[in-house]
Every structure is written in structure tokens, then in C-alpha cells.
Amino acid sequence: MSLVARHLEAEGIPTVILGSAKDIVEHCGVPRFVFSDFPLGNSAGRPFDEASQRQTLELALRVLESAPAPRTTVQSPLRWTGPATWKRDYLDLSKLSPDAIAQRKKEFDVVKTVARGRREAT
Amino acid sequence: MTTAATETKAVLAPEEDGPVQYMQRTRDYYVALGYDNPYRWAYFDDVPFTPLKAPLARTRLGLITTAAPFQAEAGDQGPRAAYNAAAKFYKVYSLPTHSVPDLRISHVGYDRLHSSAEDINAYLPLARLKEAVAAGRIGELAPRLHGLPTNRSHRTTTETDAVEAARRCREDGVEAALLVPN
Numbered sequence: 130m131s132l133v134a135r136h137l138e139a140e141g142i143p144t145v146i147l148g149s150a151k152d153i154v155e156h157c158g159v160p161r162f163v164f165s166d167f168p169l170g171n172s173a174g175r176p177f178d179e180a181s182q183r184q185t186l187e188l189a190l191r192v193l194e195s196a197p198a199p200r201t202t203v204q205s206p207l208r209w210t211g212p213a214t215w216k217r218d219y220l221d222l223s224k225l226s227p228d229a230i231a232q233r234k235k236e237f238d239v240v241k242t243v244a245r246g247r248r249e250a251t
Numbered sequence: 252m253t254t255a256a257t258e259t260k261a262v263l264a265p266e267e268d269g270p271v272q273y274m275q276r277t278r279d280y281y282v283a284l285g286y287d288n289p290y291r292w293a294y295f296d297d298v299p300f301t302p303l304k305a306p307l308a309r310t311r312l313g314l315i316t317t318a319a320p321f322q323a324e325a326g327d328q329g330p331r332a333a334y335n336a337a338a339k340f341y342k343v344y345s346l347p348t349h350s351v352p353d354l355r356i357s358h359v360g361y362d363r364l365h366s367s368a369e370d371i372n373a374y375l376p377l378a379r380l381k382e383a384v385a386a387g388r389i390g391e392l393a394p395r396l397h398g399l400p401t402n403r404s405h406r407t408t409t410e411t412d413a414v415e416a417a418r419r420c421r422e423d424g425v426e427a428a429l430l431v432p433n
Contacts, residue, residue, distance in 0.1 A: 130430050133408070133413045133416050133430060134428075135295070136414065136417055138301050139299040139301075142426065142427060144428045145427075145430070146431070147430070148432050150271075150273045152270065152272055152273055152274050157292065158296070160301070168361070168366040169273075169361045170356055170374055172373075172432060172433060173372060173373055174373055176366070176369060179372070182376060182378075183379055183382070185379075186380065186383060187388075193303060193429075194307055199298035199300040209365075213267065215364070218364050219276060220280040225283075237284060240334055244336040244339055244402055247337060247340075247341065248341045
């Protein structure tokens with residue numbers, strides 16, 4: 130998505146990204162970015178929390194209006210509900226036994242094969 | 252001293268409360284799984300920048316998402332569905348914004364442990380955008396939203412998908428765009 134933001138911007142269309150993977154988006158380098166420090170999959174606000182979604186969108190609109198230069202990141206002040214321990218869990222190897230890792234590899238090989246099949250059929 | 256007293260009162264967040272280092276985490280994970288060719292994320296020195304040409308209240312805003320249209324034949328795409336590669340798509344798609352499209356995220360690696368993808372508004376801000384248009388905050392919403400494939404090479408995204416998404420945005424008269432990856 131970062132690559133598309135860059136392309137649109139170069140074509141004269143201003144953009145803002147709503148996202149939760151701060152390092153990935155900033156590494157690429159995008160014009161404007163609103164970072165929500167939430168588990169992946171909630172870039173537009175907390176689920177079933179319209180006020181949070183409204184606040185996230187409004188922040189994006191303000192960043193669109195007022196970013197002074199490219200690579201502008203604004204972090205949403207909103208926090209995920211509950212403790213921050215969710216951050217430990219994403220692809221956490223420390224909880225996986227060698228058997229579990231082997232099982233994950235098997236599953237990922239299946240995912241890759243299915244994805245390749247879909248891609249080639251498109 | 253007053254300064255020292257103020258400093259000691261500052262409440263520091265725990266170190267692990269910083270943003271997740273997804274690139275490092277992902278590299279380590281796939282190396283541990285036995286893949287020896289770690290993914291390289293795109294990196295650029297230069298970043299293009301285009302200011303808004305008119306106030307937002309007179310601007311036509313476009314929406315771009317990585318969510319996927321529900322496909323009846325593609326297996327479980329519901330809340331808490333396992334990673335579903337069969338639900339992936341490999342061409343830019345467009346759908347009207349006047350209705351509410353059935354878009355899912357079972358085809359990407361969202362946080363399934365702490366998040367369930369039950370509320371489309373957490374990953375597709377279409378309803379909130381319509382409210383903002385009704386309130387006069389945004390001039391109008393483009394007639395279509397556009398879907399961007401994931402799981403692509405940098406080259407395909409840059410030379411094919413981004414070009415196609417931009418073409419469709421121009422076709423729709425989009426003057427600014429909100430991009431929401433998942």
C-alpha cells in the first residue's frame with residue numbers, strides 16, 4: 130500500500146495511510162501516515178467503537194490537510210483495549226516448541242501453494 | 252530541586268509498550284521456520300509529496316483498501332477464520348461506495364489472537380467516511396473504492412497494481428486518497 134501512496138502522490142494525488150505496522154510503512158517512506166498502535170487488522174479504529182473510528186478518520190483528514198512535508202507520521206493517542214501484552218504475541222517464537230514450528234512450516238507451505246494456484250489462475 | 256522533582260514524577264511506559272517491530276519479528280519467524288531468503292521490504296530515500304489543492308470540504312476523496320471481496324467458493328473468510336490464501340485476489344478491483352461492500356481480511360496476516368475482524372469498520376472506514384461527507388467535512392466520496400492485491404512483488408505492485416489503482420482514481424476524479432492496509 131505504501132508503494133501505491135507514493136505512486137498516487139507522484140501523480141499529483143495527495144494521500145494519507147491509516148496503518149498499524151509503523152516500522153514497515155516508515156521504512157518504505159510515505160507522504161502521510163496515521164499510526165494506530167493496535168493489533169494488525171484495525172487500522173481504521175477499534176472494533177465496535179464508532180467514536181474511536183471517527184477520531185481515527187478525523188486525525189487522518191487533519192494530517193491530509195496539514196502535513197508540512199513527506200514522511201509525516203502522526204500517532205493516534207488511542208490505545209488498544211486492555212494491557213499492552215498483545216504486542217508480545219505476534220509471531221512469538223518463544224512460545225513455540227520445535228514440533229509447533231515444524232507444523233507452522235507445513236501450514237505455511239500449504240498457504241504458499243494455494244496462493245500460487247490462485248495467482249496463476251488469475 | 253523543583254526540576255528534579257518534576258522529572259521523577261514523569262511516568263515512563265514499559266519498554267515493551269513501544270510499537271511492534273514487525274520487520275524484525277517477521278524475519279526471525281520465517282528464518283526459524285527454515286526459509287533462508289528473508290523478505291526485503293521496499294525502502295526509498297526520496298518521498299513524493301503533493302499538497303491538497305482545495306479545502307477538504309470541496310475535495311473528492313477516494314478510498315483504497317487491501318480487504319478482499321467475499322467469495323462464496325473460497326472457504327472460511329469469517330471472523331477468526333484461519334489465514335485463507337484461497338480468498339486472495341491478484342488484480343485491482345473496484346466496487347461502488349454507495350452501498351456497503353462485503354469485504355473481508357481472512358487473506359492477510361492480521362492479528363488473529365487479539366482481533367477477530369468482526370467489525371468491517373475497524374478495517375474499512377467507509378461508514379465513517381460517509382458520515383464525514385454528510386457533515387460537510389469532506390466534499391464528496393468517489394463513486395468507487397479500489398482494492399489492492401497483497402502478496403505481490405515490489406515490481407508488480409509498482410509497475411502494475413499502483414499504476415492501475417492510479418488510473419482508476421483519475422477516472423473517478425479523485426483529488427485525495429485515503430489508503431487503508433490491513
